[in-house]
Amino acid sequence: MKFSLExxxxxxxxxxxxxxxxxxxxxxxxxxxKDRFERLGYWCAGGGLLLHTLAIAYWWAEVGHGPYMxxxxxxxxxxxxxxxxxxxFLKVYPRIRxxxxxxxxxxxxxxxxxxxxxxxxxxLPATFRSIWLVIHIGLYKISLATLVIGLAFSVFYxxxxxxxxxxxxxxxxxxxxxxxxxxxxxxGFIFWTIGMxxxxxxxxxxxxxxxxxxxxETWALITCLMFGAYLHLRRFFQxxxxxxxxxxxxxxxxxxxxxxxxxxxxxxIHAEYFK
Amino acid sequence: xxxNIKRWMTARRLSLGLIIALAGxxxxxxxxxxxxxxxxxxxxxxxxxxxxxxWLVDGARLHRIYSQPWFAATILLxxxxxxxxxxxxxxxxxxxxxxxxTGGGEEMAASAAEHTLRSAARSRHYLCFRAAAPGRLxxxxxxxxxxxxxxxxxxxxxxxxxxxxxxxxxxxxxxILVEGEWRDNRQAWNxxxxxxxxxxxxxxxxIRLDKVRVRFGAKNxxxxxxxxxxxxxxDGRTESFxxxxxxxxxxxxxxxxxxxxxxxxxALEFIDAQGNTHFExxxxxxPLGPAKAxxxxxxxxxxxxxxxxxxxxxxxxxxxxxxxxxxxxxxIDRGREISRVSLTPGGSALLGDYRVRLLGVEKWAKLIxxxxxxxxxxxxxxxxxxxxxLVHYMAPPRExxxxxQEDGTYRVWWKAPAFREFFVDERDELTEALRKGHP
Numbered sequence: 001m002k003f004s005l006e007x008x009x010x011x012x013x014x015x016x017x018x019x020x021x022x023x024x025x026x027x028x029x030x031x032x033x034k035d036r037f038e039r040l041g042y043w044c045a046g047g048g049l050l051l052h053t054l055a056i057a058y059w060w061a062e063v064g065h066g067p068y069m070x071x072x073x074x075x076x077x078x079x080x081x082x083x084x085x086x087x088x089f090l091k092v093y094p095r096i097r098x099x100x101x102x103x104x105x106x107x108x109x110x111x112x113x114x115x116x117x118x119x120x121x122x123x124l125p126a127t128f129r130s131i132w133l134v135i136h137i138g139l140y141k142i143s144l145a146t147l148v149i150g151l152a153f154s155v156f157y158x159x160x161x162x163x164x165x166x167x168x169x170x171x172x173x174x175x176x177x178x179x180x181x182x183x184x185x186x187x188g189f190i191f192w193t194i195g196m197x198x199x200x201x202x203x204x205x206x207x208x209x210x211x212x213x214x215x216x217e218t219w220a221l222i223t224c225l226m227f228g229a230y231l232h233l234r235r236f237f238q239x240x241x242x243x244x245x246x247x248x249x250x251x252x253x254x255x256x257x258x259x260x261x262x263x264x265x266x267x268x269i270h271a272e273y274f275k
Numbered sequence: 276x277x278x279n280i281k282r283w284m285t286a287r288r289l290s291l292g293l294i295i296a297l298a299g300x301x302x303x304x305x306x307x308x309x310x311x312x313x314x315x316x317x318x319x320x321x322x323x324x325x326x327x328x329x330w331l332v333d334g335a336r337l338h339r340i341y342s343q344p345w346f347a348a349t350i351l352l353x354x355x356x357x358x359x360x361x362x363x364x365x366x367x368x369x370x371x372x373x374x375x376x377t378g379g380g381e382e383m384a385a386s387a388a389e390h391t392l393r394s395a396a397r398s399r400h401y402l403c404f405r406a407a408a409p410g411r412l413x414x415x416x417x418x419x420x421x422x423x424x425x426x427x428x429x430x431x432x433x434x435x436x437x438x439x440x441x442x443x444x445x446x447x448x449x450x451i452l453v454e455g456e457w458r459d460n461r462q463a464w465n466x467x468x469x470x471x472x473x474x475x476x477x478x479x480x481x482i483r484l485d486k487v488r489v490r491f492g493a494k495n496x497x498x499x500x501x502x503x504x505x506x507x508x509x510d511g512r513t514e515s516f517x518x519x520x521x522x523x524x525x526x527x528x529x530x531x532x533x534x535x536x537x538x539x540x541x542a543l544e545f546i547d548a549q550g551n552t553h554f555e556x557x558x559x560x561x562p563l564g565p566a567k568a569x570x571x572x573x574x575x576x577x578x579x580x581x582x583x584x585x586x587x588x589x590x591x592x593x594x595x596x597x598x599x600x601x602x603x604x605x606x607i608d609r610g611r612e613i614s615r616v617s618l619t620p621g622g623s624a625l626l627g628d629y630r631v632r633l634l635g636v637e638k639w640a641k642l643i644x645x646x647x648x649x650x651x652x653x654x655x656x657x658x659x660x661x662x663x664x665l666v667h668y669m670a671p672p673r674e675x676x677x678x679x680q681e682d683g684t685y686r687v688w689w690k691a692p693a694f695r696e697f698f699v700d701e702r703d704e705l706t707e708a709l710r711k712g713h714p
């Protein structure tokens with residue numbers, strides 16, 4: 001079958017549209033406590049994810065490598081992972097439902113942004129042909145998705161603490177929001193650390209070094225240490241509440257610097273995919 | 276170890292301080308260019324722009340943060356503190372497993388029969404443990420969760436200790452060779468580095484690059500790149516082996532890597548205005564596709580000008596394996612192009628004042644010889660961290676503690692030492708099962 005760029009772009013735009021519908025229905029459901037709208041939101045999100053998956057698979061088959069070599073591929077697969085992880089975590093922990101208020105718009109915004117980048121086909125260098133690279137990248141994407149969910153709870157905590165009225169009253173209790181952001185920070189930290197492990201195995205296998213103090217590597221380690229400090233403060237110094245929430249938000253911002261800032265600003269070898 | 280030192284080494288403030296100190300050092304390394312990953316001209320430009328900071332940067336050797344003794348000492352201190360703390364974590368985990376204290380628990384049944392309690396616990400995967408106090412029963416779901424922190428700490432000790440060992444003792448050398456080229460073991464590497472406790476690495480013998488093979492897959496993407504190498508040792512023995520990208524070769528304890536740098540080397544003859552002949556071989560990185568060029572910049576010892584070159588694998592830009600590559604060279608004078616020429620093998624043209632002829636094209640490759648220890652321990656440490664994290668965050672323990680009453684029934688408490696809010700449904704189900712008297 002001949003590849004059609006129009007079909008690929010069209011499928012992605014339709015997926016964006018479905019995600020937008022999911023966001024509107026879901027927000028209406030959560031904010032106005034309308035279960036029917038909320039359920040509709042999840043059905044739309046599932047449908048959007050299915051179409052998005054097909055679009056990624058179609059592109060993958062055409063370019064011959066996973067969605068991690070160009071800005072459009074990176075953003076699209078990040079968006080996919082946020083939605084997929086959210087829906088999976090929702091099955092296991094149904095109480096995370098309110099996090100959809102952040103996870104759904106993050107998904108459609110990232111996917112829409114990806115469509116403004118040139119969808120050129122990138123050649124995969126020989127050193128990138130390693131299963132460890134796929135694991136390395138996949139784990140960072142899962143980590144980002146879990147951190148987005150944790151971020152939602154930190155933001156909700158701060159909003160609810162400031163003004164507990166209207167739709168904020170329908171969110172779980174402050175203590176619950178606090179614990180949820182703590183646990184998802186733990187998930188994010190673990191996936192981030194395993195991602196670093198997979199990256200260092202790949203680097204060791206490909207370049208003869210397991211660590212090179214490349215700018216992205218350094219920032220990834222700083223992020224890991226900062227989340228380590230966050231978890232340490234919570235566990236041993238009884239940090240909780242607003243200051244823990246603010247600290248989480250700061251750590252999340254550092255993780256964005258590692259994942260996206262360094263890729264665009266530095267001469268890192270990890271920047272290749274964002275050039 | 277005296278109790279005071281132990282208390283100081285395991286103080287929560289010290290561990291927090293070390294985390295922040297390490298993150299701070301790394302942050303400084305992103306502000307001040309590091310010699311390990313910066314080109315000399317980048318370093319020079321930064322120093323010219325920050326002359327007012329040089330007293331501090333040079334005094335504390337901040338261009339080489341990661342090879343400073345104080346950086347190594349900080350990691351060593353962190354690893355030692357973690358090792359001591361690991362022992363405390365182990366003791367704490369054992370204590371938690373055996374403790375049958377009800378303090379901090381939530382009472383869920385005032386009077387439950389033993390068989391009901393046991394079957395309700397079993398049906399929710401709570402395992403029965405021997406309680407430290409008589410007349411008490413203890414059930415724990417995910418008891419291994421108590422050892423998650425211990426595993427996290429041991430993993431971090433292994434990673435920090437082994438990374439430090441690797442950084443201090445590792446050594447490596449880089450060779451850039453053209454097909455057929457011999458490199459004598461007395462000649463220097465193209466680049467080399469070694470840890471402060473290691474001697475520089477010597478070439479294991481005279482080395483020749485026999486052949487570079489590039490296999491292309493779909494859409495002209497390189498599927499496999501490998502190089503055949505022959506090493507001749509001083510006693511006359513020779514050994515041949517193949518190094519491939521992503522497949523490490525070994526030679527007498529050394530690991531031999533095929534780097535991602537490879538391509539075509541162009542043999543050129545330059546004749547200047549005075550009739551002097553100069554020969555150059557320009558190794559240029561393999562292009563990424565038939566319509567894309569590989570690039571390289573070169574200084575010429577015998578010319579005041581620099582040379583900027585690019586090439587296409589096929590003059591017709593249709594194939595990566597075409598027999599006729601196209602070389603384009605630009606002569607650069609103080610950043611400005613003064614002449615340009617395009618050549619195919621055998622071709623000749625004028626480039627500025629020079630008559631240049633493309634004599635031939637051969638493959639080249641970059642090989643890295645590494646002598647490093649401690650890597651398996653680093654990766655094992657990461658695996659232990661991973662296990663600890665998964666156990667701690669994915670499977671936190673929950674407890675049922677039951678105290679026998681005079682009438683033979685049990686009063687039952689439920690405890691979730693971490694992430695209690697995630698398990699309130701489980702608590703409610705257990706409460707309901709105990710209330711109804713069946714699981």
